Each structure stands twice: as C-alpha cells, then as structure tokens.
Amino acid sequence: MSSLAVVTPTYGPDAELFALLHRSVLQYTSDDTVHHVIVPPSDRALFAGYAGPRCRVWTYPEILPRRVFQLPGVAMWANALRPWPPLRGWIMQQAVKMAVTALLESTVVLVADSDVVLVRPATPDMFLRDDQVCLFRVDAGVHEGMPDHVLWHRVARGLLGLPPAERLPLPDYVSSLACWDPAIVRGMQQRITEVAGRPWLDAFTSQLRISEFICYGVYVEESLRAQVPINNSLCHFMWDTTPLDEAAALAFADELPAEAVGMMISAKSHTPMEVRTAAIRRCAQVVESG
Template sequence: MKTAVMTASWSADLERCSLMCESLDRFLSGDWHHYILVEPRDVAAFKPLEGPRRTIVSETDLFPRWLRSFPDPSSFGRRRVWLSPFSVPLRGWHAQQIRRLALARHIDADMLLSIDSDVVMVCPYDPASMWVDGKMRMFRIDGGVSEAMSEHHAWLAHAGHLLGLPATVTPAHDYINTFIGWRADTARALLDHIEKTTGRNWVRALISSRAISECTIYGRFADEVLGGEGHAPSDQALCHMLWFRETYPETIEGLEIFMRDLRPDQVAVGVQSFVHHPISEIRRLAFSVTPQ
C-alpha cells in the first residue's frame, strides 16, 4: 500500500522535525513519501530536509488565496496569525490542521499517515501493517471523552455541524493521537461531504469555528456517516506520548522512566515541545531503544 506521510510544522519546531525525519529514514519501511507542510516563510528553512522520499510543501499550494498568514501584532510579530474574510483570526495549530486535511486532494496514495514534529520513531515499522483485509486501522478510544473534557465536546459539536450530525454523541469517542492513519479516499470523501452538507468551500466551513479537531472530524465521518466502512477501530496507540509536564519529572531520570514505559506494540515516542527535555537526550534515548 502506498503511504503519504504528512507532518505540519513550523520554524520553531525545525530541530524536532529534523530528528523526526532522521527517525523515519532509519525505521520506516514500505512504499512511502513524506510531505512536510509549512507556511511560505518557513519553506527555505525546511528545504535542507528535502530528498528522494521527502518534499517540502508550502501552504500556498494547499490554501485558498483568501486565507493567509501575517505577523501577529499581539506578540510583536514573533508569532503568526491567519486571516480571512470568513473567520476570526486563526492560530498556527488551526493552520496545521487545515494543511493536513487539504493534502488529501493533492496526493496519490492509499493512506495519509499523520506524524507530528515532536514524534521520534524508535523501531522498524511498515505502515502497510495498518491494513487488514482491505480495512485500515483507525485509532479510537471508545467512550474516551468524559463529560469534564469540555474542549473535546466543542470539537465534537463543530464536527457534527460540518457533517450534518448531532452536536453531541453518546458514547463520545476519542480519535486524537500524534501518529495516526487516514484512508486517502475517505479523507477526500470527507471534504466533498462537508461541501455538500454546508454548501460552502470546505475550508470556509471548517473555519466558521475555532473549535477544530481534524481527527475528530475524520473519526465521526468514518463512524457516523460511513458506518465504519473500510475501517477497523483500534485503541492501540502506536506512539507513546508525553503530553503533560507533570506526568514525569523534567529531568534525565524522568525521561528515562518515560522511555521505559514504552509498550512492545508502540513504535514511536513523542515529547511535547513545552515539556523541557533536551532534544539531544530525546535522540540518545530514542535511538537506544531495544525492540521488545
């Protein structure tokens, strides 16, 4: 199966993205090509990462002309803001999600494998193993969204609006992870469905709210519109993720404990950029993992 690996990144994550690319080149097998999706001003910085199996894509090739980034005056230009006639100002994490969804209409592949910049592969893996009898494994934690997870419920509600589904769903599943696959044909059908349901360009419909979770939108579409066709739900997270600073001590010993908690069925680790572990130590420990 042909896999388009996609990573939406930005200049502040260049060093982490470089490490992620090194780990893919070392451990990812099969028929794959990697697309790094960035805003125009970051293309030159990421160009050195390009190669036979990697392409840097500017968001200008993915976005409509009326959605563009500008310096954010509230941060004295240190950060960016995305402006359009059809939405309130958007932030970088919104733009990154739009890039990933948009790529579906620009590539020829069977699967879109989304891998975040802060992910590092630690053992060999062929994405073709996500396919079984024509179905693709879809990450899903059944009933994983509790009543207290208000942000997740906002994401579920916006997904419902885009897809012509109820705002709430019971049980509410969690589809979010940093190393997940989408069927490319399903992703394209999703964009077509949003346009048919809302009567608007899918980007314009998507940014009508800032409560955007592309994983939630895809998951609800696959489950509730397609009835699960072509997908095999699985709660197996391929990436062992450190989401919060409080989970492990922010020391070398804490990072070592985190690495030891890697399960045998996990092929990657991820450390959020706001968790203060040196990238050099993440690299050293990640590449010293012995497959179990």
C-alpha cells in the first residue's frame, strides 16, 4: 500500500477534465500511488478504460449500503429508511468521497476535484509535518458576506455535537485540492454516528446544504482540538466563473507559486479545453525555469 493515494469523485460531463487530472497523477506521483475515481453507475463504461494498477474505478453502489439508491433519470438519491426528502447528488458526491477515503490505509489522501491538475511531483512528505497530515485553512476566511459557508459551519458543528460558533469571522477549509488523513476521516464518521444516533452516512446525506471540507476542518480543530500543521499552498486557484482566454490563462499560470503542486481553473468558468491545456503547458515551463 502506497503512503499516498488520490481520490476524485466525478461524472460524465467532466470526463475531459478528469483525463487531464489523471494524466498528471500518473506523471507526478510514484508508481505505487493509486488514483481512486468515483462515478455514478451510468458513467461506469465511460471511465472503465482508466482501471488498472494506477486507477481504481468505484461506482456508488460499491460504496453505499443498499438502502441508499439513485432515483431513475435524475441526479438525486433516496434512503429507504427516510425516503423524503430525496438526497441531493452533490451531497452524495461528498459522502462517497469521505467513504472511499475512510477505506484506505494510505498515510495521506489527496482529495482532488476534476478541474485540478498536478504540476509538480507530489510525495507524501510534502503533505506531512511531524508525522501529521497538513490541513488547508484560511484564517478568518468566512465572513458575513458568505452565507453558504456560514451555514456549512453551523451544520458541521451540529453534526459533530459542538455549540454554535460565537462570532464571525470563521476559518475556511474549502479547497479543490486538499490532503486528508484517512484515520481522521474514520474518526469523524464515528463522531457523527455517535451524535446523530444513526449511521454517519444517513445523518450527513440528510442535510440539504453541507460541506465535507468544513466538517473535516471543524472536526480536526474543534472536536479533536488537534494542533495540526497548516498548508495553504498546495494549489494555484482560479475560482472565476467567466471563461478565460489564452492570454488570461497564461498570465494566471505565470503566477504559479513555488510551493504549489496543483493548479485549478474552475470547471464552472467553461474555459475552452485548448486554453486550459495551454495553461498547463505554461505551468510546466514555469516549474522548469524555476
């Protein structure tokens, strides 16, 4: 078992983006690093060609209990124990990400969205300090102008049995490329189960709005009260939802920080594939020249 694994939930519309990410995983991680991709059953054939020694393709039914099933023709799910309301697809995606991570025995799991690519070699020691897995955290990153993040904090604290936060701002733990400790994820699942009095999966997926990253961060820092090392330099982010032209993409790539192992141009920007690949090539040039 490798000390490093990569976990990516994805689906058919992001297949081209995933191809770029997976190519970068093969290029920049060791030969024993496995990329775990999680897809809906309907997309299994589309991703089946990646399966092999470096890639494990999971489908939701392989991970979820039988009581949780997809509703026909829609990206929504249901839990037979509580059929209403239906479970949202993007929350199920978060849940299977957590479930697969908890199954792994790797020291570090890189959780990577489909629109991320690696741009430098990634080794386990880069994500560890004093044998602890680093945490992505932006101090005071969540303020009153971020109602979704504020709600995610409130929901996470409720699931973990913590009192409401006393005041804003709060830390932000949300990232398209983050490193998780599988043992901590297992502990978080157990804590949610204990607080809710039912399986963690049922409690987590019954939420209408939630963030797995905020749950993880709050659990680490407030439930465990762990003094974990912080690393906010893993990825070079472009969160804008406006498509980039080539000049803007290259200018973004030119700003690649020296510590970043990943680069992300948001899929929501609908940046053309040729522009995205131009940015990836420029990142390679920046790394080579540095």
